[in-house]
Amino acid sequence: MRKEIATFVVNGNEYEVIVEPHMLLIDVLRDKLGFTGTKYACGAGDCGACTVLIDGKPSFSCLTLAVTARGKSIVTIEGLAQGTELHPIQKAFVDKGAIQCGYCTPGMVLSAKALLDENPAPARDEIKSALAGNLCRCTGYVKIVDAVEAAADAMRTGG
Amino acid sequence: MHRVLLPFEFAEPTTVGEVVGMVDGQKAMVLAGGVDLVLKMRLRQILPEKVVSLQKVPGLDYVQEDGSGLRFGALASLRKIELSAVVRGGWPLLAEAIGLIASVQTKVMGTAIGNLCVGTPASDIAPALYALGAGVTIVGTDSAREIPIKQFFVDVGKTAVQPHEIVAEIFIPRPPAGSAGAFMKLSKTSEDIAKVNAAVLVTIVDGACTDAKIALGSVAPTPVRASEAERLLQGRGMNARTIAEAAEAAAEAATPISDVRSTAAYRKEMVRVLVKDALEKAAARALARGGGHHA
Numbered sequence: 001m002r003k004e005i006a007t008f009v010v011n012g013n014e015y016e017v018i019v020e021p022h023m024l025l026i027d028v029l030r031d032k033l034g035f036t037g038t039k040y041a042c043g044a045g046d047c048g049a050c051t052v053l054i055d056g057k058p059s060f061s062c063l064t065l066a067v068t069a070r071g072k073s074i075v076t077i078e079g080l081a082q083g084t085e086l087h088p089i090q091k092a093f094v095d096k097g098a099i100q101c102g103y104c105t106p107g108m109v110l111s112a113k114a115l116l117d118e119n120p121a122p123a124r125d126e127i128k129s130a131l132a133g134n135l136c137r138c139t140g141y142v143k144i145v146d147a148v149e150a151a152a153d154a155m156r157t158g159g
Numbered sequence: 160m161h162r163v164l165l166p167f168e169f170a171e172p173t174t175v176g177e178v179v180g181m182v183d184g185q186k187a188m189v190l191a192g193g194v195d196l197v198l199k200m201r202l203r204q205i206l207p208e209k210v211v212s213l214q215k216v217p218g219l220d221y222v223q224e225d226g227s228g229l230r231f232g233a234l235a236s237l238r239k240i241e242l243s244a245v246v247r248g249g250w251p252l253l254a255e256a257i258g259l260i261a262s263v264q265t266k267v268m269g270t271a272i273g274n275l276c277v278g279t280p281a282s283d284i285a286p287a288l289y290a291l292g293a294g295v296t297i298v299g300t301d302s303a304r305e306i307p308i309k310q311f312f313v314d315v316g317k318t319a320v321q322p323h324e325i326v327a328e329i330f331i332p333r334p335p336a337g338s339a340g341a342f343m344k345l346s347k348t349s350e351d352i353a354k355v356n357a358a359v360l361v362t363i364v365d366g367a368c369t370d371a372k373i374a375l376g377s378v379a380p381t382p383v384r385a386s387e388a389e390r391l392l393q394g395r396g397m398n399a400r401t402i403a404e405a406a407e408a409a410a411e412a413a414t415p416i417s418d419v420r421s422t423a424a425y426r427k428e429m430v431r432v433l434v435k436d437a438l439e440k441a442a443a444r445a446l447a448r449g450g451g452h453h454a
Contacts, residue, residue, distance in 0.1 A: 021167055045194055
């Protein structure tokens with residue numbers, strides 16, 4: 001293929017985009033669809049700022065050819081809040097002060113979501129392992145782990 | 160690092176036969192997880208005219224055991240292998256090696272076979288596969304061949320895969336009774352590639368080491384076995400003295416380079432340390448599993 005109109009399912013909604021093979025998923029999300037919550041940083045799979053969930057799994061959108069994500073379920077940070085109600089993980093990040101500059105936060109929150117969807121009661125070590133692919137240059141990891149722990153508690157108790 | 164990729168043709172065949180019919184060295188390259196391929200395309204290190212995706216070929220992501228051992232296919236992700244109950248039960252050394260690849264995203268996207276096809280001596284899974292005696296099945300347009308993993312790695316970035324071939328499967332025999340392994344890795348940070356890594360598999364019967372496999376990464380153009388160190392352990396008890404001798408022999412035989420991550424002298428010394436630690440750990444595990452007494 002060279003160029004085609006492809007369907008992307010982002011946060012539960014279908015979007016049609018003219019896509020070429022060399023386009024990266026992050027560029028489709030940010031530049032074609034406006035989901036600028038997905039952050040570009042290292043471009044090399046080191047930092048995790050570009051993390052989105054593809055079929056529920058945390059993936060680097062900066063190393064994913066957009067054509068390979070056609071028709072798959074993609075979740076970006078914009079897909080977590082319900083209207084004006086933040087997702088419990090987002091709430092916990094705010095409550096625990098787990099955000100400094102905020103640039104790594106969308107990726108962190110999505111990796112945390114992938115973890116909690118699989119394991120609703122992770123140990124601290126499991127949280128650290130799950131977030132190992134997401135770097136915070138402000139180095140505020142303790143509060144981030146605290147936030148994921150608090151979110152897990154809140155989600156289990158329905159809060 | 161370039162922000163965008165240069166244009167290329169893209170194909171998504173649905174059979175392995177079609178894929179091997181299309182791939183052609185660096186002109187038409189195969190895409191599995193894309194972690195390495197897309198990065199190198201961004202870096203302009205490779206500029207394929209065509210990218211041939213394996214992702215639409217059904218049935219390549221298996222991780223399964225049969226009577227003879229473990230087999231996994233070209234699309235089996237590192238994550239799937241790491242979490243597989245079969246692998247954790249029968250081939251824990253492989254799960255341990257993958258476990259030291261820190262990033263979940265890398266393991267979700269990246270395939271084990273893709274990792275090997277990069278041909279880097281710093282691969283974390285390669286030493287484990289050397290120690291476990293893995294075989295690599297390479298498929299061409301009208302042939303398939305299985306070669307031992309040590310023939311697969313040829314040089315830095317160079318494997319035995321020919322222009323019109325792909326790797327379809329890795330086979331790992333069942334480790335012998337009384338055996339246990341250990342994997343150790345030293346890196347600048349936990350996300351970085353290894354400065355040195357080591358995988359060992361020791362078999363202990365009636366308190367004596369009947370077989371030892373010691374494989375090292377990042378110390379030569381390909382992963383290597385430390386044969387002299389292995390020979391030193393053969394038939395002897397595994398104690399502080401024999402382990403120290405083997406570790407010394409492994410360091411002696413290693414011929415690493417100096418680069419941005421470490422000097423050659425440091426790498427050599429770390430071979431000694433990692434091999435010693437890995438042998439101690441593996442021996443303790445083998446004994447804990449009852450390898451000290453004849454079953």
